[in-house]
Amino acid sequence: MADKTNVPQGADAAGDATAAEGAAAPEPQGTKGAKKAKEPMSVSRRSLLIGVGSTAALLGLGAMRYAGHTPLNRPPGGQDEAHLVSACIRCERCYEACPRRVIVPAKIEDGLLGMRSPMLDFEAEYCDFCQEENGGVPKCVEACPTEALVLPAGASATSTIIGRAVIDTSTCLAYRDTGCRECYDACPYEAIQLTDVSINPHPYVVEDKCNGCGACEFSCVSMKAGSLATTGATRRAIIVQPVGTY
């Protein structure tokens, strides 16, 4: 009952707020113009404006499809670029699922369309198709709820081509006869061979065997061990180029 006692007092206290919307009502002629200016937009017109505006904005955003984006190394099962872009809802499950944290969101600088879609960052790690962690079945593919990452039945690490390693001989340390063979040692698929022309062999990529797993790029020391200083290189001497760019 104590509640009830207090209520009328509080609830009725609105009176003096002369400027308040609702209180602007009668005072017939004089205030009418002023009031009309303040009157909110009619509901149906607002709905229409919101609807048309938003649809236009979303169609404009959709047209980004034609703007495209820089080709990216996609996680296993994401090699059909058109399908990946169509199906990915940016739910971020694959980033979490990746035991090596090699999957990262694509940057906006690579194109608005691809922003936040999954790509592989071989500077951080490489993709072993979850050989160690999940018996060769990529966890990202398992986790993807929209089947944006999808592998055909019987797909294996060797049959799934993410990209292809390319050596930049101008920055590669081995080509400066340092004897570096980090990538050769790292490659799990014997896709990097050494020329036996000298005591300092040079690595080269066997294109048929390379599936773009990124082990070579991950292991490449060129940036740490001199290329940056001597040649002004901005990336490692061996990098994986996405499918379709070679």
Add this chain to the structure above:
Amino acid sequence: MAAETKKVAQDLSAKLRTQKLRTAIAAIVFVVMAAGLILGVSTGTMSGFGWESISALCPLGAVATMLATKTMVPRAVISLVIMALLILVVGRAFCAWLCPSMLITRIQEFLRTPKKRRELAAETHDKMVDIAKYEITQAKESAGVKANGLSAKALGATYAAGAGDSAATVAAAATSASPANPINAASAASASAAVATASLSAQDKKALSGCGAGSCTAGCASCASAKQPHKKLDSRHYVLGGALLSTAIFGFPVFCLVCPVGLTFATVLVVWRLFAAGDMTIAVILVPALLIIELVFLRKWCTRFCPLSALMNLVSRFSKTFVPVIDDTKCLETSQGVPCSRCAQVCESDINIRHIAYGERTLADCSRCRNCADVCPTHAISFLVFAGAKAKSGARDGIPAPEAQPATVMLDEDALEVPSA
């Protein structure tokens, strides 16, 4: 006087107990998911919540991905069915209990200056109370035609006069004098309020001349126009249509790029990567900026824009469970003719539960936030587990069904007759 309004506004925010709980739950869920994202624990985000290969997909994402690829995705279909069932039971509860946009709104509220907060609260307060006063006047009028001795106009003025400073004080005094008998109290108040009206200053009269004041008994244009047309589809559905159209034309889930829920988690990710991996990208600024544009500058995102909300509305409109129902025998307005309106002031879904016709949305969009139940001074609002028929006849239309609430009609008539005696 202004102090009174401020007091009411502050009291209301203090009473929102469930809001604190909801905010805490949403914050905890968000932090857990964000931590999962950072640490690589496979909890998923709200776009695809789950464990390992199990995911409950965002319903809009599920629809969009299937539309874009033109294939049936089993997990998406299963998710849609589960979501539909959940929404059928708890309506748009996601919006009030889990959605990170809600957290951002809370932060926005927190960042407001106390002055701005009071202003906003006072504005809503005045608007809703005016509507209630107008409706009460209308009700009195229709009832007053039958009553003899006291003209309807006078009574309308009487109730409206409650807005006056002095009138309010007198009314309160009268009520407290006989707290055990609300009817007597109300009539005493109205009698004294009539006196108070006469003694009001010119400025007060101007203030009083809002909806429901004696001067606009014949149907106040401003209040009548405040009624909202409730169509089956509203602006949100147009946004949803636009999103799906764009998805169908261009073949990718367009809205997912700008979804505020997704952008919240994207913010976590880009900021984390900025520090953890030195991953400097313009998205560090762009993503939060987009989020702010959507939630702050596009006013009432959830009510007017959000296509997720639109999608949920398509199912939640059939929900009959856990909806708020007003007990008209307890409600101050129906039992005593007091324009309380607190429930309408605090609704997070822009529903005027007492006078549905005036709210921007109807109970179909109730997000079960429980704000209305929390602030109701007489605890007249309850969320019934199943409120099928009752919700439909009563709260849904804003007009108490006569057979369901005979007490309302009787109380009104009593209030009319006592002063004349």
